[in-house]
Amino acid sequence: MDGDRQLEWLRREGRIVIVGASLAGLRAAETLREEGFAGSLTLIGDEPYEPYDRPPLSKQVLLGKAAADRTALPRRRDPDAQWRLGVAATGLDMAARRVQLADGDEVAYDRLLIATGVRPRPWPNQSEAELDGVFVLRTRDEAARLHSRLAQGPRRVLVIGAGFTGSEIASACRERGIAVTVAERAAAPLVGALGGVIGDVAAQMQREQGVDLRCGVMVTSLEGDSAGRVRSAHLSDGAAVEADIVVVSLGATRNTEWLARSGLGAGPRGIACDAGCRAFDIRGIVTDDVFVAGDVARSPHPLFGYQFLSLEHWGNAVSQAEIAAHNMVSAGADRRPHMWVPAFWSSQFGVNIKSVGVPSMGEEILISQGALAERRFTGVYGYQGRVIGAVTFDNARWLPFYQRQIESTAPFPPPFPTLDMRSDGQRPLPADFPDPSVPTHGPTVTLGGYSPADRRMVFTPGR
Amino acid sequence: MRLVVDLNRCQGYAQCAFLAHDVFTMHGDEALLYNPQADAGQREQLRRAAAACPVQAILVEGLDETAGAHPAHGEEASRGR
Ligand SMILES: Cc1cc2nc3c(=O)[nH]c(=O)nc-3n(C[C@H](O)[C@H](O)[C@H](O)COP(=O)(O)OP(=O)(O)OC[C@H]3O[C@@H](n4cnc5c(N)ncnc54)[C@H](O)[C@@H]3O)c2cc1C
Ligand code: SF4
Numbered sequence: 001m002d003g004d005r006q007l008e009w010l011r012r013e014g015r016i017v018i019v020g021a022s023l024a025g026l027r028a029a030e031t032l033r034e035e036g037f038a039g040s041l042t043l044i045g046d047e048p049y050e051p052y053d054r055p056p057l058s059k060q061v062l063l064g065k066a067a068a069d070r071t072a073l074p075r076r077r078d079p080d081a082q083w084r085l086g087v088a089a090t091g092l093d094m095a096a097r098r099v100q101l102a103d104g105d106e107v108a109y110d111r112l113l114i115a116t117g118v119r120p121r122p123w124p125n126q127s128e129a130e131l132d133g134v135f136v137l138r139t140r141d142e143a144a145r146l147h148s149r150l151a152q153g154p155r156r157v158l159v160i161g162a163g164f165t166g167s168e169i170a171s172a173c174r175e176r177g178i179a180v181t182v183a184e185r186a187a188a189p190l191v192g193a194l195g196g197v198i199g200d201v202a203a204q205m206q207r208e209q210g211v212d213l214r215c216g217v218m219v220t221s222l223e224g225d226s227a228g229r230v231r232s233a234h235l236s237d238g239a240a241v242e243a244d245i246v247v248v249s250l251g252a253t254r255n256t257e258w259l260a261r262s263g264l265g266a267g268p269r270g271i272a273c274d275a276g277c278r279a280f281d282i283r284g285i286v287t288d289d290v291f292v293a294g295d296v297a298r299s300p301h302p303l304f305g306y307q308f309l310s311l312e313h314w315g316n317a318v319s320q321a322e323i324a325a326h327n328m329v330s331a332g333a334d335r336r337p338h339m340w341v342p343a344f345w346s347s348q349f350g351v352n353i354k355s356v357g358v359p360s361m362g363e364e365i366l367i368s369q370g371a372l373a374e375r376r377f378t379g380v381y382g383y384q385g386r387v388i389g390a391v392t393f394d395n396a397r398w399l400p401f402y403q404r405q406i407e408s409t410a411p412f413p414p415p416f417p418t419l420d421m422r423s424d425g426q427r428p429l430p431a432d433f434p435d436p437s438v439p440t441h442g443p444t445v446t447l448g449g450y451s452p453a454d455r456r457m458v459f460t461p462g463r
Numbered sequence: 464m465r466l467v468v469d470l471n472r473c474q475g476y477a478q479c480a481f482l483a484h485d486v487f488t489m490h491g492d493e494a495l496l497y498n499p500q501a502d503a504g505q506r507e508q509l510r511r512a513a514a515a516c517p518v519q520a521i522l523v524e525g526l527d528e529t530a531g532a533h534p535a536h537g538e539e540a541s542r543g544r
Contacts, residue, residue: 053467053499060496065488070500074465074524315471345470350491352475376492394493397474 003331010110011329014039017099017107018081019089020115020255021045023053023314024294024321028113029079031325041081042107044099046088049140055314057143058165059347062172064151068144089116092262094281094290110289111328114259114271114279115321117295118252118312123160128222133230134246137165149245154178158233158243160219162189164346166249167202171348174209181212181241183219183233186434194355194391196432197365198379201372201393209349214239222246252312254296264290270298270310275337277324291328293320299338303406304358304388313344341403342389345396351375354396357389357406364428366413370395371422378402381431382412464501464509464525472520479516483508 016032018025021043029041045051052071060066084101091100098106120136123129135146150157150173157173159166162184173180186192188199189206206213218236225231233241256266264287265272265280271292272280277299279290294317298310323338330336346353362381370377370393378398381389387410390402405414413428466486468479475493479486485505490496501509506526513521 055470056499060498063496065496066498066500070498072465072500074467074522076522076524315469318469343471345473347490347494347496350494352491352494354471394491396493 007329007331010039011036012038014110015042015108016040016111016113016328017042017044017109018113018115019044019099020113020117020294020296021047021083021085022051022115022117022294022317023073024115024117024317025113026051026073026075026079026321027318028115028293028321028325029081030076031322032329033077033079035326035329037329039110041079042084042109043079043081044084044087044089044101044107046086046102047139048086050083050085052140054138057140058137058168059172061143061147062150062169063175064147068140068147071140088258090258092259092264092290094263094287097289112290113321113324113328114290114292114296115294115317116255116258118254120248121250121253123222123246123248123250125221128224128230129248130228131222131224131230131246132228133244134222134248136248137169138252146245146247150176150178154244156181156241156243157245157247158183158219158241159247159249160233161249161251162186162202162206162213162215163192163249163251164190164348166247167206167348168346169247169249170206170211171209171350174211174349179210179212181214181243182206183214183217183235183241185216185218187215189213189215191432191434192360194359194379195362195365195381196434197372197429198391199432201375205349205351205375212241252295254310256296270296272298272308275300275302275339276327276335277320277338278327291324293317293324302339303341303409304361309342309358311342313342315343316340341406343399343403352394352396353391354399355389355391356399356403357381357387359389359391359431360433361388362431362433364412365431366428367422368414368418369398369420378418380405380412380414382428385412386410387412387414464503464506464523466497466499466501466509466513466521466523468495468497469520469522470495472518473516474518476517479512479521482515483512487512 051073053073061068088102089099090102098108120138156179159170159182162182167189170180170182189202191199219233221234223232254270259266265282273292274286277291278286279292295312298308300306301309319340320338327335343356359381361383364382366380368378368380376394378395379391387405486501487497
């Protein structure tokens with residue numbers, strides 16, 4: 001069959017399989033139907049639930065303002081799909097175009113979309129991780145359990161890791177009047193994502209709200225009582241913290257193990273794909289029938305030096321899913337690149353934090369509006385003389401402007417005076433990101449290529 | 464009725480909280496909290512809030528009883544880019 005006829009056949013009666021039935025998977029399925037795909041569509045998800053929204057889990061749900069089991073995502077349209085929920089994909093045979101499932105079944109495809117996302121990095125000591133009262137937070141079930149424990153009035157909660165999720169959990173605890181200790185290996189909360197200048201603001205904010213914030217320390221062990229309930233934690237500085245709930249919030253790992261023997265270019269840092277969401281195989285050759293989207297994907301971005309970006313952002317999952325779905329059923333020339341400008345939000349301690357671009361690439365930061373001390377400001381990040389990212393604390397309406405600056409690679413520091421510029425903003429400061437060779441819980445953006453440690457091929461030079 | 468707000472797009476104008484205060488509330492000066500599943504009795508309020516959002520950040524399913532699964536609004540993220 002020539003390409004056009006084959007594509008027409010695919011659109012009419014082909015089989016598309018999506019693995020990962022969450023935000024990216026659902027939006028891709030809807031887009032396929034919007035694009036006129038009339039063939040069979042199967043969504044495979046290891047969670048027993050239809051797609052739900054995760055951001056409210058660490059915010060509304062922990063505050064008791066929404067129930068965890070009522071966060072199902074609204075549909076844009078009926079995806080008219082076969083749902084295989086509660087069963088994990090366990091393998092992929094790319095040659096035979098089949099996905100293997102945990103229940104022994106196999107599902108054949110003509111095009112496959114992988115949207116398996118990430119999962120929390122667990123507490124490294126397994127027996128400690130299994131103590132009653134030790135939590136991670138990614139799923140609806142985990143949020144429901146954590147919420148019900150918080151409702152029982154714990155004496156103290158310990159949050160390990162002050163990234164966005166950890167900080168949001170600490171914020172919810174304080175709002176509910178629960179004593180909370182946060183332990184962070186880096187010098188301040190949020191430094192991995194936003195750097196030390198903003199990290200200091202986040203630290204002050206936490207302390208003002210009564211968080212017992214310990215930075216520059218690691219939790220070395222957790223201790224339980226005779227009934228197997230967590231009771232205390234030991235820190236690297238010799239201190240101990242008594243807590244009856246511990247939330248481990250140490251960043252995430254990509255869900256790619258099921259692809260280990262598939263020959264796909266998939267590893268702990270995600271699945272590499274081209275700008276059109278087509279996955280690379282392990283030899284670095286782009287596939288034409290396997291696509292990726294969402295938190296599990298890594299793709300090159302022209303605005304950021306074609307580095308492979310891996311984003312754990314809601315908006316990216318939606319946008320990449322739409323592009324992947326479109327490209328799955330389109331011919332070469334009609335395919336579109338995924339050129340989403342990274343953007344995310346968080347809300348904690350009553351402050352609306354938003355960011356665009358890739359702050360973690362920034363070398364310098366300029367406070368262009370407002371003042372750090374007021375917790376109401378805009379920070380602009382510069383990289384090699386251009387604007388690379390921006391963050392706002394309760395100043396979100398300025399972000400679209402900075403997004404355009406990033407898209408047009410505007411010079412940094414910005415040559416224009418800005419409204420509401422205070423003394424903070426007279427000159428750029430070093431953005432103060434931690435040494436990348438010292439991993440913290442990690443930012444929600446990962447830059448760079450494969451880690452050589454992921455080595456899965458043997459290089460045999462010709463003689 | 465299920466709903467989601469694209470908070471990347473939301474500018475915190477609080478228009479929705481004004482029109483459907485049982486579903487949307489402001490948290491601090493700028494952050495929006497909402498209940499992702501509203502009751503049928505809130506349909507009219509929700510319809511008005513979704514329509515009034517100046518950046519069309521609110522996606523609601525089942526606003527239109529007859530059509531069931533067709534959202535009233537909401538381009539959500541970056542359609543058409
Ligand atoms: C608590 C929390 C708060 C957040 N807050 C924000 C926020 O404020 N702002 C923001 O921008 N982003 C936020 N995020 C991130 C956002 O939720 C993610 O970017 C988004 O969910 C990514 O969607 P996804 O579909 O790519 O992956 P996921 O939502 O992770 O979905 C992947 C799905 O695939 C399933 N799966 C994995 N392996 C398999 C397998 N082998 N077989 C079958 N199924 C499998 C998983 O169980 C999961 O259901 C938050 C995330 C969490 C957890
Ligand atoms: S009306 Fe729209 S922009 Fe305003 S707070 Fe509500 S969702 Fe946000």
